[in-house]
Amino acid sequence: MKKTLLKHCFSLLLLMLIVLYVATGCKSKKSIFEQDTNIKDSLRNELFESYKKEVNKKVADSIAKILPIIKTGDKNCDSICNEKCNELLEQANFYKQSGDNNYKLLFDKHKRLLSFTANLEETISEFQTKKEIKERHFVRTVKITTKVPVKFIPFWVQVLAWLGGIFCIFLAWRFGRIFI
Structure with missing residues (x-):
């Protein structure tokens, strides 16, 4: 009887130690701390325009040249050469007008004078250049995951559990002394 009681006391003691170990060893799941970091998306458009305007002044110009008579020694x-030259130069006479601009080429047969006259009004030249810069930046989300352990049992509960276990061992030892 004493041996069976001793076996039961040690079994009870072993069971209490297992329960005590399980009670102090259990923890809750580790909590997960997640942090999202956003990298922003941006779009940048730049347009550079330059405008240049040139104004040319009014021009009135003329030139005149006396053409000599052809002398080869044979009359x-x-x-014949002088007559053909005069005929060709008279055919080259012209007068052109466009807006306020005009051009004139005249040949005077009697004076043998070839003259050119040009009257140009002021002109405006406009230059425009465009330069466009496009840039695009994308958004990217980065997840940073860190695991933070959280204990399920507070410290004071662990101390009380160990004191209870020690007390159970003491009781088992005491019962073992009395009944053995």
């Missing part, structure tokens, strides 16, 4: 050849 027949000279008269």
